[in-house]
């Protein structure tokens with residue numbers, strides 16, 4: 001049974017006060033209830049009824065994936081057969097705000113569901129940074145809590161943020177990376193990383209761990225600040241429709257291979273520079289929804305749903321995502337699912 005974390009239950013606990021006035025402890029080994037997690041997303045980032053509690057502003061698309069012989073040597077997964085596989089795609093801007101501007105630097109997402117033979121599926125959510133902002137669910141929960149607006153002032157307490165950052169410097173790395181990149185010119189012109197490690201299992205049952213990245217075949221394209229300003233806050237959906245219709249959008253699905261001793265279990269740590277990269281296949285985006293509907297609307301892109309031949313690393317972020325995603329789905333569906 002899921003139960004609230006009892007304050008003071010572990011020495012290293014960071015005490016957090018949630019909306020209901022209950023104290024919660026985010027110790028490094030404590031289980032965080034998925035309901036508390038989604039409540040914390042809402043308390044920190046705002047509650048937008050009907051929308052995803054993260055990646056709220058998004059659009060559905062469809063695509064097709066074809067795997068390579070190199071991928072078949074690494075994994076028995078049917079996704080790599082070389083036959084075209086249908087894919088449901090969702091592109092989004094990071095965060096809980098469904099009105100988030102498209103023309104500022106920050107996180108973009110590409111979530112995928114590969115529909116495989118015999119009812120198998122592969123779901124994943126990829127982000128436009130090579131690292132995530134927390135290495136454990138407890139750290140993410142405490143990070144969000146540190147940014148929750150103070151009920152008295154209506155804004156987050158800068159002292160609390162400073163203290164949290166000082167004790168957890170790795171939480172700043174993802175934001176720093178995103179701030180160093182130009183505003184993406186298109187959902188189809190930016191790299192999307194999986195950030196967590198997975199194992200690829202071949203016919204000999206040998207496991208090769210790695211981290212993946214989807215790289216646009218036409219290259220990464222960013223905007224100058226002036227270009228971004230001129231395009232305004234809502235250009236990405238129409239730009240994608242036009243790009244797919246006129247020149248096409250495709251990504252190489254590449255796997256960086258881990259070597260013995262590499263850390264594949266921490267989403268805040270990329271693999272060392274220069275690791276061998278293997279092309280697993282090509283994802284082509286074939287159509288983009290004309291409106292806020294589409295097959296992606298009711299999917300959560302749960303990173304624990306994967307085909308035979310692929311397995312999760314020990315990264316604790318992977319299993320921690322499934323239940324909060326389901327809670328977010330149940331809330332947005334009962335509120336009336338929306339995304340634009």
Ligand code: HEM
Nearest residue numbers: 052053054055090109111125126132137300320324328329
């Ligand atoms: C314990 C850790 C995490 C929690 C609790 C969490 C929570 C959430 C929630 C509640 C949603 C909305 C789900 C929905 O309504 O369908 C979401 C979406 C998303 N998350 Fe996470 N997240 C976590 C970690 C991560 C990590 C490490 C990544 C990095 C790849 C990530 C990438 C995404 C993406 C790309 C989406 C949007 C997917 C879409 O288009 O639907 N999340 N997350």
